[in-house]
Amino acid sequence: MVPPFKNTSLLNFNDETTATHMRKALESVEAQFGCAYPLIIGGKRYETGDLLHSVNPSNYKEVVGSVHRADSELADKALDEAWKAFASWGRMPAEQRARSELRTLATAVESYYIHNSNTLPSALSSLTSATPRIVTTIPDDPFRSGSTDYSYARDSNAVYYVIYSYGRDRAADITGMDTDGTMAGTNDDDIFVTNGTGTF
Numbered sequence: 214m215v216p217p218f219k220n221t222s223l224l225n226f227n228d229e230t231t232a233t234h235m236r237k238a239l240e241s242v243e244a245q246f247g248c249a250y251p252l253i254i255g256g257k258r259y260e261t262g263d264l265l266h267s268v269n270p271s272n273y274k275e276v277v278g279s280v281h282r283a284d285s286e287l288a289d290k291a292l293d294e295a296w297k298a299f300a301s302w303g304r305m306p307a308e309q310r311a312r313s314e315l316r317t318l319a320t321a322v323e324s325y326y327i328h329n330s331n332t333l334p335s336a337l338s339s340l341t342s343a344t345p346r347i348v349t350t351i352p353d354d355p356f357r358s359g360s361t362d363y364s365y366a367r368d369s370n371a372v373y374y375v376i377y378s379y380g381r382d383r384a385a386d387i388t389g390m391d392t393d394g395t396m397a398g399t400n401d402d403d404i405f406v407t408n409g410t411g412t413f
């Protein structure tokens with residue numbers, strides 16, 4: 214079940230309460246450094262004991278976490294489970310699928326921002342060529358013909374972004390992102406995710 218769509222809220226880190234929450238969140242994450250994580254295949258957890266370590270890119274001695282490496286048998290099992298899931302994913306209404314994929318892309322864009330000196334990507338394709346690489350491919354907008362990626366715009370200060378699908382009318386109603394976090398264009402049927410106000 215996909216949760217209802219909600220815009221990412223704006224945060225001001227000059228606000229001491231917000232800054233304290235962020236520092237506490239960072240401390241909470243740091244306390245989990247070094248943990249080992251199982252493989253999850255078809256909802257079941259597997260521990261092979263063959264660990265792959267993920268290190269802090271600015272301090273290779275710091276292990277952020279470790280994951281259990283799959284063997285060929287588990288890789289086959291993952292493929293089998295993926296094919297089973299593909300049947301229900303294919304039946305998911307296009308709007309619901311778009312909302313789910315847009316949320317994933319928003320997380321990828323925010324990850325890029327953190328890893329690239331607080332700069333938003335100039336295009337979604339930057340996510341596939343970034344170091345570290347954030348995603349391998351950009352999913353297609355189900356409301357556009359052929360293999361056409363979801364659309365993306367950032368404001369001229371590179372602070373606000375919007376990622377959107379053309380929606381049922383298969384036409385772009387969102388045309389860009391303004392520097393105050395509002396979107397340019399008209400509020401019609403486009404499906405979107407943004408770190409701005411979500412208004413026009």
Ligand SMILES: [Ca+2]
Pocket residue numbers: 378379380381382383384385386401402403
């Ligand atoms: Ca539209």
